[in-house]
Amino acid sequence: MKKYAKQIDPMDNVATCVADVSAGDEVFVKNTNREVSYKANTDIQFGHKIAVKEIKTGEFILKYGTAIGKATKDIKVGDWVHTHNVLDHYEVV
Amino acid sequence: MDFYGYPRPDGQYGARNYVAIIPATGCVNAVALQIEKLVRGTKAFTHHQGCLHPPQDTVQVTRTLINLGKNPNVASVLVLGLGCEMVKPEEVVEGIKASGKRVEYVGVHAEGGMLPTIAKGAQLAADMVLEASKLRRERAGLDKLRFCTKCGSSDTTSGLSSNLVVGEVCRLMTENGGTFIQGEVCDIMGGEYLLKELCVDSAEGDKIVAFVKDLYDRGCAVGADVRGSQMTEGNVAGGLTTLIEKAMGANAKGQKVPIQSAIEYGGVPMCAGRHIVATPGHGFENLTGGAAAGAQLILFTTGRGAPNGHPCIPAVKICGNSKTNKTMASHIDVDVASVIEETETVKQAGQRLYEYAIEVASGTLTKAEVLNFDGAMEILIKGPVM
Numbered sequence: 001m002k003k004y005a006k007q008i009d010p011m012d013n014v015a016t017c018v019a020d021v022s023a024g025d026e027v028f029v030k031n032t033n034r035e036v037s038y039k040a041n042t043d044i045q046f047g048h049k050i051a052v053k054e055i056k057t058g059e060f061i062l063k064y065g066t067a068i069g070k071a072t073k074d075i076k077v078g079d080w081v082h083t084h085n086v087l088d089h090y091e092v093v
Numbered sequence: 094m095d096f097y098g099y100p101r102p103d104g105q106y107g108a109r110n111y112v113a114i115i116p117a118t119g120c121v122n123a124v125a126l127q128i129e130k131l132v133r134g135t136k137a138f139t140h141h142q143g144c145l146h147p148p149q150d151t152v153q154v155t156r157t158l159i160n161l162g163k164n165p166n167v168a169s170v171l172v173l174g175l176g177c178e179m180v181k182p183e184e185v186v187e188g189i190k191a192s193g194k195r196v197e198y199v200g201v202h203a204e205g206g207m208l209p210t211i212a213k214g215a216q217l218a219a220d221m222v223l224e225a226s227k228l229r230r231e232r233a234g235l236d237k238l239r240f241c242t243k244c245g246s247s248d249t250t251s252g253l254s255s256n257l258v259v260g261e262v263c264r265l266m267t268e269n270g271g272t273f274i275q276g277e278v279c280d281i282m283g284g285e286y287l288l289k290e291l292c293v294d295s296a297e298g299d300k301i302v303a304f305v306k307d308l309y310d311r312g313c314a315v316g317a318d319v320r321g322s323q324m325t326e327g328n329v330a331g332g333l334t335t336l337i338e339k340a341m342g343a344n345a346k347g348q349k350v351p352i353q354s355a356i357e358y359g360g361v362p363m364c365a366g367r368h369i370v371a372t373p374g375h376g377f378e379n380l381t382g383g384a385a386a387g388a389q390l391i392l393f394t395t396g397r398g399a400p401n402g403h404p405c406i407p408a409v410k411i412c413g414n415s416k417t418n419k420t421m422a423s424h425i426d427v428d429v430a431s432v433i434e435e436t437e438t439v440k441q442a443g444q445r446l447y448e449y450a451i452e453v454a455s456g457t458l459t460k461a462e463v464l465n466f467d468g469a470m471e472i473l474i475k476g477p478v479m
Binding site: 004006008016017018030045046047048049061063064065066067068069081082083086088089090091092093 | 249287306320324329331332334335345349433435
């Protein structure tokens with residue numbers, strides 16, 4: 001069965017896997033008109049994010065078309081994106 | 094699609110036609126529940142407030158009770174009092190009467206105890222139900238619809254399907270002149286600046302930021318780190334990386350629809366469009382806040398299956414988790430797992446949900462109503478219980 005990830009906004013540089021993904025799997029992302037696939041570089045669990053664009057250290061992680069955090073390492077397409085490579089920059093002021 | 098509702102004297106249209114029994118204080122809940130049992134067509138809005146709070150909370154509870162009585166699902170109201178409570182029953186009565194509805198009052202001290210109060214109150218309620226039953230639904234514009242929303246027992250699927258689908262309803266209904274109400278200040282935390290950007294007036298955005306700060310400060314006052322505890326280990330294990338991400342998932346229920354105003358708890362929006370009300374995430378107080386804001390129903394998203402409704406407004410349960418849609422089928426009204434399975438787009442599912450919600454507003458029952466899983470509610474207080 002094909003494994004999908006959901007990219008919520010076309011601007012997003014991550015998509016959320018809706019199946020458990022193993023390293024080397026092709027992960028499909030459905031957009032309005034076409035389907036694109038990305039090769040997973042590591043295992044990625046259901047509900048976790050896969051990079052669909054290259055993200056440099058210090059750049060924003062975009063989901064829902066908005067910045068949800070900052071990359072703490074260079075992230076390649078197909079990488080798992082989570083707390084090990086993202087900074088939660090929000091503080092209550 | 095048309096909405097058929099019960100016409101009210103203030104120009105609103107009800108999705109239901111209840112005679113509400115509203116206790117000014119939780120001390121008389123037993124009386125309210127007895128009258129509700131005796132008289133078909135009544136709904137007891139029982140809660141545990143009304144006394145021994147700081148003055149600000151007395152004002153908040155009074156405002157909430159008045160606006161619950163003014164909710165368009167309510168045809169007429171029986172207010173119950175004890176006789177010594179801080180919330181003044183006569184203020185509640187007068188406040189609701191401003192809408193042109195019939196409002197009656199009975200008090201336990203004045204009547205000489207529970208049994209005579211029940212006898213008098215039940216007789217009044219019976220008269221009001223008969224009167225209300227003579228009303229007929231009328232065709233009303235989609236601009237008369239006012240929905241509120243909440244997510245409960247959420248999981249990964251909420252931010253990927255059900256919340257996005259509700260966001261599409263927000264877009265559709267506000268385009269049609271309707272009103273959409275969001276709250277859950279704890280879930281706004283992390284997303285308040287993004288919501289502020291959506292405000293038509295930045296002063297309203299400042300209020301949203303202040304709602305979050307107020308929650309944070311109230312946590313600090315009792316030594317609790319509300320910001321730190323908002324991201325749970327379960328959230329991180331489930332794939333959520335940051336608090337902003339969590340907030341955006343919750344606030345996807347309004348997409349990027351402009352926000353007209355930010356309103357205190359128990360208050361009512363003054364115009365159509367999308368609004369933020371300072372409701373907590375906790376369901377009992379949250380749904381009451383939406384009902385007080387005048388919503389005819391709630392679009393309630395869930396991942397694992399939250400079964401509760403609310404006595405004043407039907408709760409449409411929307412779920413994107415295909416497993417829950419099977420195991421909790423008796424509690425879920427609208428299945429949107431299709432969005433995750435890529436067999437339906439968010440836009441298509443949003444249109445489908447909008448149409449279903451209009452049916453519910455026009456009389457189709459929700460599963461929480463059919464199962465009588467809608468009796469419990471609470472009113473938010475912010476100060477200490479004295």
